[in-house]
Amino acid sequence: MAIDHLDGRLIVLLAREPRIGVLEASRRLGVARGTVQARMDRLQSNGVIRGFGPDVDPAALGYPVTAFATLEIKQGQGADVRAHLATVAEVLELHTITGHGDMLCRLVARSNADLQRVIDRVVGFDGIVRASTAIVMENPVPLRFIPLVEQASGDAVVGSDR
């Protein structure tokens, strides 16, 4: 499952310029088209690349407020709570975690006031004992994989690709 240097460069390239095709990628990487094609197929069936879904910005959709809520769950209610949260559109992701809280979820809302509504919606469910929320003020490091890919591919993917 290890990723080699070429894989790393390919992923980084795709991350930087997602819309380029196989041909262009092969030119940038200096390898044959078939190679790029094979690598991409492999990376996808490996599961290293899950897909190329559009990165949606909730803020641009009218949900500029992001928050993380730690939920404490009543014993044995986990499954129900999960199912409940899955139905709330403002819940962007949900994790079960170790430690004091039992679950951590990422929420978005239209405003701070609206966040109250979202939280009520989230918490207004029997299995949830308590929730503590932290509002995101800034996002100095947005979700990123490039450094990790570079590290994983042994590499030192020099500078700005090409």
Place this chain on the structure above:
Amino acid sequence: MAIDHLDGRLIVLLAREPRIGVLEASRRLGVARGTVQARMDRLQSNGVIRGFGPDVDPAALGYPVTAFATLEIKQGQGADVRAHLATVAEVLELHTITGHGDMLCRLVARSNADLQRVIDRVVGFDGIVRASTAIVMENPVPLRFIPLVEQASGDAVVGSDR
């Protein structure tokens, strides 16, 4: 900036089958190719769609452990800490938050043992007073935008698109 129904259907379609082209999308949506092209351009310059970066799975890269760390920062050290964390490849994202902790970051590691190393690396910096970490056990709801997009587009994007 509001997203209309067609935009919603387009985004959902792209999310489900990211590799389809403009032509195919126009067929699926039952509109002219030019329309899809125009919508996509608009959505991207709007910032609603940030891009189409590959979704990398850290687990497949050899980093199966995910954790969230809440950091407490020494007064006035925020900028330095941000800069420090940005250099750590295992830090996938970083937020500054309200509440007790001052920052929340998502980490990955090769194993639970390796997580210790990562945390040491993260915390081993002067501005950080304390860190508390929660390891992710399950991820019942992986990061998703579709429900939000559907809600934002007024919609009721029926079932499985097409």
Place this chain on the structure above:
DNA sequence: TAATCACTGGGCAATCTGTCCAGCACAGTG
């Protein structure tokens, strides 16, 4: 040594992209 594997370099038909254009419907304005 034979076999396997990954990569190269090339070719081909089918498809898609980028770009234009004219026509049409609709909403807002004067």
Place this chain on the structure above:
DNA sequence: CACTGTGCTGGACAGATTGCCCAGTGATTA
């Protein structure tokens, strides 16, 4: 009510890209 801007349609075109196939090569493995 006529005018205008905007968004969508349907079509056209050349050029680029894709999916697919093949033969040759070098390296690694049985």
